[in-house]
Amino acid sequence: MGFEELELGGMGYYVGIMVGVIMITKWALQNVNVWFYERNLDKKIKASLPPGDMGWPFIGNMLTFLRAYKSTDPDSFIGGYVQRFGPNGVYKSFMFGKPSIIVTVPEACRKAMCDDEAFQPGWPISTLELIGRKSFVSIDYEDHKRLRKITASPVNGHEALSVYMRYIEANVVETLDKWSKMGRIEFLTQLRKLTFKIIMHIFLSTEGENVREALEKEYTTLNYGVRAQAINLPGFVFHKALKARKNLVAILQAIVTKRRNIREETQGMAKEDMLDNLLDTRDDHGIKLTDEEIIDILVMYLNAGHESSGHVTMWATVLLQSHPEYFQIAKEEQERIVKNMPPGQKGLTLKEFRQMEYLSKVIDETMRLVTFSLMTFREAKKDVEVKGYMIPKGWKVLVWFRSVHHSPEVYPRPKEFLPSRWDDLVPKPGTFLPFGAGSRLCPGNDLAKLEIAIFLHHFLLNYKLERENPACPVMYLPHSRPKDNCVGRIIKVSK
Numbered sequence: 105m106g107f108e109e110l111e112l113g114g115m116g117y118y119v120g121i122m123v124g125v126i127m128i129t130k131w132a133l134q135n136v137n138v139w140f141y142e143r144n145l146d147k148k149i150k151a152s153l154p155p156g157d158m159g160w161p162f163i164g165n166m167l168t169f170l171r172a173y174k175s176t177d178p179d180s181f182i183g184g185y186v187q188r189f190g191p192n193g194v195y196k197s198f199m200f201g202k203p204s205i206i207v208t209v210p211e212a213c214r215k216a217m218c219d220d221e222a223f224q225p226g227w228p229i230s231t232l233e234l235i236g237r238k239s240f241v242s243i244d245y246e247d248h249k250r251l252r253k254i255t256a257s258p259v260n261g262h263e264a265l266s267v268y269m270r271y272i273e274a275n276v277v278e279t280l281d282k283w284s285k286m287g288r289i290e291f292l293t294q295l296r297k298l299t300f301k302i303i304m305h306i307f308l309s310t311e312g313e314n315v316r317e318a319l320e321k322e323y324t325t326l327n328y329g330v331r332a333q334a335i336n337l338p339g340f341v342f343h344k345a346l347k348a349r350k351n352l353v354a355i356l357q358a359i360v361t362k363r364r365n366i367r368e369e370t371q372g373m374a375k376e377d378m379l380d381n382l383l384d385t386r387d388d389h390g391i392k393l394t395d396e397e398i399i400d401i402l403v404m405y406l407n408a409g410h411e412s413s414g415h416v417t418m419w420a421t422v423l424l425q426s427h428p429e430y431f432q433i434a435k436e437e438q439e440r441i442v443k444n445m446p447p448g449q450k451g452l453t454l455k456e457f458r459q460m461e462y463l464s465k466v467i468d469e470t471m472r473l474v475t476f477s478l479m480t481f482r483e484a485k486k487d488v489e490v491k492g493y494m495i496p497k498g499w500k501v502l503v504w505f506r507s508v509h510h511s512p513e514v515y516p517r518p519k520e521f522l523p524s525r526w527d528d529l530v531p532k533p534g535t536f537l538p539f540g541a542g543s544r545l546c547p548g549n550d551l552a553k554l555e556i557a558i559f560l561h562h563f564l565l566n567y568k569l570e571r572e573n574p575a576c577p578v579m580y581l582p583h584s585r586p587k588d589n590c591v592g593r594i595i596k597v598s599k
């Protein structure tokens with residue numbers, strides 16, 4: 105054996121040791137979360153935890169999640185769990201700084217959304233700080249029930265919708281005409297302005313354009329932070345979002361103070377909008393809501409009420425425009441509806457809205473395919489069994505709507521836009537959750553569908569969208585949107 109061989113043999117020995125050390129360190133690090141969060145669990149619960157992995161200390165599985173959702177294949181994140189741990193749809197993980205169970209199948213999602221005895225909202229601290237600790241994301245069960253009762257029917261009730269319809273339609277008609285004269289626009293940005301105007305009308309009807317624009321600008325920044333890592337350091341998205349919240353609260357506080365004073369000076373004045381409702385509300389003991397409570401409810405409703413509708417309207421328009429055969433069917437339906445309207449009737453009513461059967465399928469299919477809220481957060485209030493596995497008390501549950509909506513077992517050819525799949529489809533419980541389910545079901549679901557339908561009605565009859573970059577890549581966080589916010593032109597078509 106020569107000198108070099110001896111040296112090489114020695115090096116190989118050290119490399120072997122180093123590889124061994126790295127492997128053991130990696131294994132140990134990957135088990136830190138498991139050891140830390142499972143060590144105090146009851147033996148039986150520990151043995152019945154679902155399969156999965158809890159990633160690295162502190163960050164858990166966040167890097168894998170972010171890598172997938174910032175790539176062109178977001179579904180590779182859940183795909184990874186399915187590949188490694190099977191298709192059971194219940195997986196152990198560590199997300200947003202907490203031990204979490206991801207549920208991806210209808211039965212488990214439904215249980216987490218509908219069983220209020222076992223589950224409560226479990227949003228990350230970043231969301232609580234941005235949307236507000238007195239908003240629906242963190243108040244207790246009884247307060248939530250009371251405030252929902254006060255706010256839901258003025259938003260979604262039949263009577264309210266028939267009143268809002270006129271405002272929505274007038275604004276849609278005016279706005280589409282304006283856009284067609286503007287040339288190149290960011291379609292999504294403009295739609296968000298339109299849906300924000302509508303939700304402002306319902307909540308803060310008396311505020312002018314300047315206030316609206318100031319609020320809308322802050323919301324754009326706030327939203328980027330809602331599903332970001334809660335790192336409050338200059339330059340980070342969450343830090344900017346916190347600043348936006350501070351500005352929003354300051355603007356809303358000024359509005360609430362002014363309105364409270366006006367209502368106190370003019371007792372008995374009729375209620376104009378939701379803010380008046382909130383100011384007059386008293387609980388069972390006659391106590392009014394505090395400014396902080398009112399402001400957090402406003403922050404939440406104004407946000408939830410425009411982002412989602414704006415995005416879904418954009419996707420429905422884009423998907424129709426890129427499927428001329430469905431565009432034509434939808435357009436013909438709207439032409440028939442207009443033709444059958446009683447002579448002299450100006451504008452749509454709920455009767456015409458209910459006749460939009462094909463359009464309703466287009467909207468449902470858009471919401472399924474796009475899944476605006478890719479998932480939501482719950483927390484186990486007690487040790488609870490789901491699909492044969494145990495979820496320990498205090499652990500988060502991530503209800504992965506996107507996986508349910510993209511499951512080939514539930515929706516054959518799930519990645520395709522097929523409005524006709526809804527022809528004979530009555531979704532089984534837990535299989536169609538665009539608006540969630542249970543006591544937290546979206547209180548703006550009917551309003552949202554109405555807004556989207558009115559927009560599409562006028563768009564289909566009179567306009568087309570020409571995108572500048574039809575193949576523009578899609579961003580999936582915080583919500584699916586084309587990277588360029590759908591730059592293009594709205595073009596009036598001659599009849």
Ligand code: HEM
Pocket residue numbers: 240241252259303404405408409410412413416471476477480481537538539540541543544545546547548549551552553
């Ligand atoms: C297409 C449009 C919309 C979509 C896809 C959507 C989706 C959702 C989903 C999935 C939830 C349930 C979240 C959970 O359970 O954790 C929710 C809740 C909520 N949505 Fe919507 N939404 C839309 C429009 C609206 C509108 C127009 C409003 C306001 C008028 C609104 C206000 C709310 C509020 C306040 C909640 C919280 C409800 C609670 O915790 O009780 N949403 N939405």
